[in-house]
Amino acid sequence: FGSIEPIRKINDEMMRYASKKEQEIDELKRIENYRREFLADISHELKTPIFAAQGFVHTLLDGAADDPEVRDQFLKKAAKSLDGLEALVQDLITLSQMETGYITMKIKPLEISELINDIFEQLEKKAQKRNTTLKLDSKPDKKYWVLGDVNRIGQVLINLIENAIKYGNDNGKVIVGLESSKDFVSITVRDNGPGIAEEHQKRIFERFYRIDKSRSKDKGGTGLGLAIVKQIIDAHGSKITVSSKIGRGTTFEFRLEKTVAPLPTTNS
Ligand code: ADP
Numbered sequence: 688f689g690s691i692e693p694i695r696k697i698n699d700e701m702m703r704y705a706s707k708k709e710q711e712i713d714e715l716k717r718i719e720n721y722r723r724e725f726l727a728d729i730s731h732e733l734k735t736p737i738f739a740a741q742g743f744v745h746t747l748l749d750g751a752a753d754d755p756e757v758r759d760q761f762l763k764k765a766a767k768s769l770d771g772l773e774a775l776v777q778d779l780i781t782l783s784q785m786e787t788g789y790i791t792m793k794i795k796p797l798e799i800s801e802l803i804n805d806i807f808e809q810l811e812k813k814a815q816k817r818n819t820t821l822k823l824d825s826k827p828d829k830k831y832w833v834l835g836d837v838n839r840i841g842q843v844l845i846n847l848i849e850n851a852i853k854y855g856n857d858n859g860k861v862i863v864g865l866e867s868s869k870d871f872v873s874i875t876v877r878d879n880g881p882g883i884a885e886e887h888q889k890r891i892f893e894r895f896y897r898i899d900k901s902r903s904k905d906k907g908g909t910g911l912g913l914a915i916v917k918q919i920i921d922a923h924g925s926k927i928t929v930s931s932k933i934g935r936g937t938t939f940e941f942r943l944e945k946t947v948a949p950l951p952t953t954n955s
Contacts, residue, residue, distance in 0.1 A: 728895045732775060732910065740768040771907060778911035782894065785918040792836040792922050796946045799831045799840070799872060803863050806844050813849065818858045821848070825865035833872045833943035839919045840943070846912040847876040847939050853906045855880030855936075871942040879936040888929050892917040 743765035752758045784790045800823060807814075807821045814821050825831065844863070851861040855878040864875040883891065883898065890896045894914040920927040920941045931937040 736768040736772040851878035873942040877938040882933040883931040
């Protein structure tokens with residue numbers, strides 16, 4: 688019957704094909720699992736504020752509204768649950784739009800120290816409530832031109848600085864640092880709060896991952912803030928990292944490509 692070699696070759700080829708198919712099936716299973724888990728997570732996360740608001744409204748209808756003080760208190764609680772629900776739905780829309788590529792980054796030159804100062808102004812009230820100081824650590828009068836989508840990078844900074852205020856200590860300090868190297872500007876958001884244990888550091892960028900569930904919800908978190916941050920930074924071709932020491936504080940860092948200031952446009 689001649690050589691056995693051709694049969695061996697066909698056999699090898701078939702084995703390779705089978706192993707490739709197996710890998711593809713594993714990948715499909717992984718995606719399917721991820722989808723199923725995400726759907727279960729969303730349903731659970733949506734139920735919580737809906738049930739809470741429902742509870743308050745029904746109690747009001749059952750007579751609690753007769754007492755003006757109780758009525759106001761319950762209405763405020765229902766409103767808080769509904770605000771949380773709205774924030775959650777908004778974050779879910781952003782995240783799914785980013786994942787499906789529906790939102791594209793509008794990458795343009797932007798001056799990052801001005802953006803940070805604008806955001807400090809926006810968050811001033813929240814910081815004051817916790818007596819937290821917001822500080823920009825950069826070379827005085829230096830401009831830091833980088834390439835990025837101004838709205839999305841703004842959102843990243845808001846999420847990180849808000850978290851630093853929320854999870855930091857009262858009377859705390861939040862320092863945003865800018866450091867320029869040859870090709871990049873490194874942006875750090877540092878707090879002197881309780882810190883994040885190592886086992887959690889890897890997972891905080893997963894959606895709905897919270898270290899202290901009740902505490903995070905209490906602080907108005909949706910559990911999606913850092914997942915959105917990661918998506919945006921990934922879409923800029925960069926990486927977000929966290930370093931932290933328990934009792935000392937936490938630092939988030941990402942870098943953006945440097946660019947030159949655009950020429951002023953003339954109207955002649
Ligand atoms: P959340 O909406 O719960 O704030 P995030 O995705 O923004 O969700 O953050 C995930 C979790 O990471 C938070 O619930 C919190 O436990 C933890 N975390 C985020 N930032 C900090 C920080 N600066 N210091 C300590 N813990 C933090």
